[in-house]
Amino acid sequence: MDQVLVSAAKQLEKQLDNEIERLDNLTVDDIDLIREKRLKEMKLRQEKVIQWKANGHGxxxxxxxxxxxxxxxxxxxxxxxxxxxxxxxxxxxxxxxxxxxxxxxxxxxxxxxxxxxxxxxxxxxxxxxxxxxxxxxxxxxxxxxxxxxxxxxxxxxxxxxxxxxxxxxxxxxxxxxxxxxxxxxxxxxxxxxxxxxxxxxxxxxxxxxxxx
Structure with missing residues (x-):
């Protein structure tokens, strides 16, 4: 059981390290793309909310x-x-x-x-x-x-x-x-x-x- 827990902990640590490395390697262009994507998602969500309310949602x-x-x-x-x-x-x-x-x-x-x-x-x-x-x-x-x-x-x-x-x-x-x-x-x-x-x-x- 101890070996299983140690293995799981190492796997989780590796995943966290990979995510940190990915974030550290982001360029200005990457960040701009992420921001643009997020803004589009927010705009689409707002349009949906307006439509939902018009249809009696809420x-x-x-x-x-x-x-x-x-x-x-x-x-x-x-x-x-x-x-x-x-x-x-x-x-x-x-x-x-x-x-x-x-x-x-x-x-x-x-x-x-x-x-x-x-x-x-x-x-x-x-x-x-x-x-x-x-x-x-x-x-x-x-x-x-x-x-x-x-x-x-x-x-x-x-x-x-x-x-x-x-x-x-x-x-x-x-x-x-x-x-x-x-x-x-x-x-x-x-x-x-x-x-x-x-x-x-x-x-x-x-x-x-x-x-x-």
Whole structure:
């Protein structure tokens, strides 16, 4: 074990030395190119922010019907849409977290849809448990968060936990560790994560079904 640690330390030291050497050897032209590239990236980002805000990003909004949903799908590359109904208390918990994340992740459109008022869309996406969250990227539904199973199977999960789970789909920009849930105290509930994330049966004893 000691030899492994020593080897890893030497490898890291070598990588740092190489990076320092690269930085030391930068010329004025190299620095100018880096600055120019950075300025272009900042300008492009600002243009995107203006477009995102024009499309309602930065706020957690409700879509009136299926028509509005499809209009949003054409304008926004990344969408997080919460399927709710008024009688389900857990939907209010989802609302609280998504409102916070909408302001943080302006690159993504956060919205909600009343499942009972949008039966065509609900059936098309095979939503059977409320709350359910559809995670959409480039007009393709990449994943679903069904109930609270993937969030620790509890009602008091953190906003960071919701953010981490959404990030699994690529629907938001995320710089954290995708392999480790933020709510580490409940880590034991994630041992079967791949199965629960990809399940399309949407059966859950702890969440409300649409067929009541």
């Amino acid at each position: 706020e957690y909004s409700e879509l009136a019907d299926e028509k509005e949903f499809f209009e949003v799908s054409k304008k926004s590359e990344n969408i997080v849409v919460h399927f709710y109904r008024d009688s389900t208390e857990r939907c209010k918990i989802v609302d609280k977290h998504l409102k916070i994340l909408a302001a943080k992740h302006i690159e993504t459109k956060f919205c909600k849809v009343n499942a009972e008022k949008c039966p065509f869309l609900t059936q098309r996406l095979r939503i059977k448990v409320i709350p359910s969250i559809a995670l959409i990227k480039e007009s393709k539904t990449k994943d679903f968060i069904v109930g609270f199973t993937d969030l620790g199977n509890c009602d008091d999960f953190s906003t960071e936990m919701m953010e981490w789970r959404i990030a699994q789909s690529g629907a938001i920009d995320y710089n954290g560790d995708l392999l480790t849930p933020p709510d580490t105290k409940k880590r034991q509930t994630y041992h079967n994560k791949n199965k629960t994330i990809r399940s399309r049966t949407f059966d859950s004893d702890s969440d409300d079904g649409l067929d009541d």
